Amino acid sequence: MYVIKGRVIDGNGGAPIEKGAVVVEGDRILEVCEEKALQVPPDAQILEVADGTVMPGLIDLHTHIGGVGKLFTMSPHEATARALPKLKEILYSGFTTIRECGGIGVHIRSCQEEGVFESPRINSAGMGVFQTGGHGDALNGMIMPTGIPKNLLTTWGLCADGEAEVRQQCRYTLSQGADFIKIATSSGVNSRCKTVNKVEFSDSEVKAAVEEAEHFGTYVSSHAVSNGGIKLAARNGVRTIEHATFLDEEAVELIEKAGAYIIPTFALAKVQYDMRDRLDPLVGKKIAVAYEAHCRTFELAFKANLKIGVGTDFFPGPDNALEMEFLAGLGMDPMAVIQAATKTGAEVLMRNDIGTLDKGKLADIILVSGNPLKNMGLLRRTENVKVVMQGGKIVKQL
Ligand SMILES: [Zn+2]
Structure with a gap:
């Protein structure tokens, strides 16, 4: 005792x-x-x-165990070897559970459960499902090597176009053990698209993903930076909206009505913003626009009492509490920040045995x-x- x-x-x-x-x-x-x-x-x-x-114990709702950038395209074996010491670091920094929004976690989760290595509990989307040319298409990645055939087994994502393909890829990734489905309803900072304001997927494609996830007793999480992408996700039953960068009052209302969660992930955005002059010029330009807008609009979310979770978009490591410090710095009540990293985290994971x-x-x-x-x-x-x-x-x- x-x-x-x-x-x-x-x-x-x-x-x-x-x-x-x-x-x-x-x-x-x-x-x-x-x-x-x-x-x-x-x-x-x-x-x-x-x-x-x-x-x-703290809960980070948005990590990528398989790493970021080029690491997404390394073999799952190499990604795992590189991840193990990082998983120990994040555990030792107080995070006892992490959610992975796309990556290798589904394959190593059972080893964590058996105590093979030291790590937070792992909840993982496995490979995400993205439209061709979309944010998660390896061929479209600004920071990915080019020339990778569509749907090559990367640690990152699968492409799907049209309702039928979306259903097929969701069924596939769920059959591989995904705890939930990760999609993208907007372009992003680190892909080749010139703007962060593009919408990806259609209403029927998003609905199809949500229906497939629900058949498996789970839900859809969407990368949604653009205002149109946030609204597309919220009106079609997406449960967790990742980033939620370009919020406005209409988007906040839609999210509230849907009962969805937002996971703002300021941590990676801040790190990238601080080094924007050293990034690829297009990525640097996009991060400046997105980060500044996000800091301006986030107040709308916590003033409306939206359900907010803590997620970094980091590779797991020793500094994932940066997100908590950042949220408090933007004016969110410190107790609400702690709840976001604990109780709300457990709610998102649909676990009532942890978080408080x-x-x-x-x-x-x-x-x-x-x-x-x-x-x-x-x-x-x-x-x-x-x-x-x-x-x-x-x-x-x-
Ligand atoms: Zn992410």
Whole structure:
């Protein structure tokens, strides 16, 4: 039995318990209470640090385990070998679960579950489904090597045009173990398209993907940067809208009506924006337009109380909490940011056994030094994450 003491932020959005404790037995949370109400059995191991905060393990809803850019076209074997140390880093930085919006995760998920390597829990779309010439078509990638035959087995995506092909590729990727379907309803920053304002796929194609996903008991996630692409996704039943860059009031209303989630992924955009002068000139130009618009329009989302999740669009690594710091910096309430990275993350994953510190849930818990409600940026330094517990097992203890 473990007793983790500190300021308890349970992920449900209420005020923290300033002097609290979380009791863990086996793989589950047994109790969350005030420290003074606690009766500690003599054999319990106490975990405590100065000015410590106990929180649910963090959830990054938008990663690419197979890497970014050219890495998308390497073999799944090489991508896996490169990913393993990164998965350990992100786990040690406090992320106990990640969702992968396209990539190799479906193939290595079971090894994570068996404890073959140290990693967050993995939820993965496998290969995404994209239109020919669209954002995920390897032939269209600004940063991909050219000359790759259509539908070559990359770690990244499949092409489909028309309702029938969309259904076929969705069925294929789901049969390969995808936890959900990833599509793109707009162009993006890192593909060859000259604009970030293009719409991709049609209403009937998106509807077909949503129907196929629902038949498998799951949902569709769409890369949607352009305003038209966001609206296309929202009006056709897409459940998670990735990036949601060019928002306006009409788009916010549609998303709200659909009950969809947005995953803004500022982290990668910020990194690319800061190095825009060193990027391919077209990518640099597009990132400037997209990033500046996104920072301007995001307020519409949190003021309307849209359901917002935390996702970085990063390869997993030690700095994925950058997204949380960034959201707080844009004016989102710090407690809402923590909820986005915990409870909302679990909701998106359709898991009710993780995401909050409540009796009976799986013990995915972190103990950090300092108070993230006052300084979200402290989560970006892995040395501040003193304990990481995953399913009741301590995987990191400083
Ligand atoms: Zn992505």
